[in-house]
Amino acid sequence: MAEVADGVHALDLARFVRQGDLVVWGQACAEPLSLTERLMRQRRAIGGFRCFLGIPASATVRPEHGDEVSFVSYCGSGGNRDLYRAGVLDVLPCHYSMLPDLLSRGPLRADVVMLQVPPADEHGQYSLGLADDYVSAAIDTARVVIAEVNDQAPRTSGPRRLSEGDLDVIVRTSRAPAEMPARHCDARTGRVAENVASLIEDRATLQFGIGALPEAVLAKLGDRRDLGVHSGLMNDTAADLMETGVITNARKSLDRGKSVAGVLMGTRRLFTFADANPALELRHTRYTHNPGVLAAQDRLVAINSAIEVDLTGQVNAEGIGSIYAGAVGGAADFLRGAARSHGGVPIVALPSTAGEVSRIVARLSGPVSTARADAGFVVTEFGIADLRGQPLRQRQMRMLAIAHPDHRRSLEAAIENTGAGI
Structure with missing residues (x-):
């Protein structure tokens, strides 16, 4: 049975993230913003953990967070470029198709997965919201799965569904997901x-x-x-x-x-x-x-x-x-x-x-x-x-x-x- 946190401000992530852990979350618009913001604020209480980053659509992760957190990513897009220039991001040069295996059973196996999902449907099932992608494989083998249930996230279609039994921690939020507007075309x-x-x-x-x-x-x-x-x-x-x-x-x-x-x-x-x-x-x-x-x-x-x-x-x-x-x-x-x-x-x-x-x-x-x-x-x-x-x-x-x-x-x-x- 998932533990339901009494709001994100009451969530003590140090109870779930250990030193040396690798934390993975949905990339781009699927980033669980309340959870990632909380994770960065509580990084010193946890100490010495790693994060795998995808394409960023927010400015949640910044170079100063490298004082306690080691970052690795498959890409240098957006804010990741600033992390790389600051020397706190290591790059994983791999084919995208390799990421599910690397994050579920390889040397970068995820210990903690953080998700943004919409509220459950009438059957108690959660869709994966804005991304199935590589995070789906990480869910299956992670020690801890923490879900930000955001009532502004879309209920998308697809074969993958999660039940409450698949989640270890639930925190409920209501905020607009991160956006990635189309770039100007000259x-x-x-x-x-x-x-x-x-x-x-x-x-x-x-x-x-x-x-x-x-x-x-x-x-x-x-x-x-x-x-x-x-x-x-x-x-x-x-x-x-x-x-x-x-x-x-x-x-x-x-x-x-x-x-x-x-x-x-x-x-x-x-x-x-x-x-x-x-x-x-x-x-x-x-x-x-x-x-x-x-x-x-x-x-x-x-x-x-x-x-x-x-x-x-x-x-x-x-x-x-x-x-x-x-x-x-x-x-x-x-x-x-x-x-x-x-x-x-x-x-x-x-x-x-x-x-x-x-x-x-x-x-x-x-x-x-x-x-x-x-x-x-x-x-x-x-x-x-x-x-x-x-x-x-x-x-x-x-x-x-x-x-x-x-x-x-x-x-x-x-x-x-x-x-x-x-």
């Missing part, structure tokens, strides 16, 4: 999005990542028919397309009639749309990123972004120099899945420059996040390079054609002088 990003959209046909099933570019691509698809969604995340723009009848999921090979995602990343508009909506289903990472499931989904279009791509198709999606800004993430999982899907389209898209610096490069200035063996289409505002089945020299020529014109001569020189990746 004219150049819009041109990249138009090129990506040209690769998406009616009846395609879409996977899309986080950021302004994927949202811009979705915004270009208003004239398509019977699109589907099988993605790690769901956002406001995809919800708009569902409401207008562009995304129907009617022609999906699997999960027909349902958009499938691991986590909701958006605003109250998305949360309201997802509440009690059987057409949008949250699933765990072992399903959303499963290679067999992805390959079986016909016409899967994987839309992922990057920091830079070299002339042979190697992708850096993590960082440059001392700045860790991205993640290995799920790109390789989805690109491989799309490559094996019947009629699938694996896409990496990015503007050709960052300021005056070319993002199409002779040699990567950061790690190889996705191997060139997994390269499909690379898209910039200057065009589309189809690298599928192309040998290295042909790849170089196609990548040159989509680089910014101001940088093509230097890239050509790099090919002549060094072979540029060969």
Whole structure:
């Protein structure tokens, strides 16, 4: 039987979190804000524990909390970047599909899981609210599961349900979940999005990542028919397309009639749309990123972004120099899945420059996040390079054609002088 706390201010987390524990919570909008705020305030009373962080949608965790807490994350997004610069965040470079195993039975096995869930339904069952994702696996093996039952969290659909017997502690709250509004799309990003959209046909099933570019691509698809969604995340723009009848999921090979995602990343508009909506289903990472499931989904279009791509198709999606800004993430999982899907389209898209610096490069200035063996289409505002089945020299020529014109001569020189990746 779960212990019910008399309000979050009465909750003594030192009773449940021990020194040396690893604490995991739902990422992005699924963060149980009352619990994470309480955890940071009580960190000195606990002393010497660790936290696994996903993509942040709040400023709950700050560099000064590193006095008692060690942080690890798979990504350098948002506030995680400040933690990394302050030297209090360690980075886990792994494929997103590995996270459930690592957090449930690997070296990063979670000891304590903190959740944000909506109130129980008439059967006493709790949905996972804003994220099933990788936290679902951690729930099954953690020593302690603490739930913030928030009456403003949506009751989302999906096969995973929790009963009171699955929870060790319950605290009831009423507060708006953290939000992640769509980022501004400039004219150049819009041109990249138009090129990506040209690769998406009616009846395609879409996977899309986080950021302004994927949202811009979705915004270009208003004239398509019977699109589907099988993605790690769901956002406001995809919800708009569902409401207008562009995304129907009617022609999906699997999960027909349902958009499938691991986590909701958006605003109250998305949360309201997802509440009690059987057409949008949250699933765990072992399903959303499963290679067999992805390959079986016909016409899967994987839309992922990057920091830079070299002339042979190697992708850096993590960082440059001392700045860790991205993640290995799920790109390789989805690109491989799309490559094996019947009629699938694996896409990496990015503007050709960052300021005056070319993002199409002779040699990567950061790690190889996705191997060139997994390269499909690379898209910039200057065009589309189809690298599928192309040998290295042909790849170089196609990548040159989509680089910014101001940088093509230097890239050509790099090919002549060094072979540029060969």
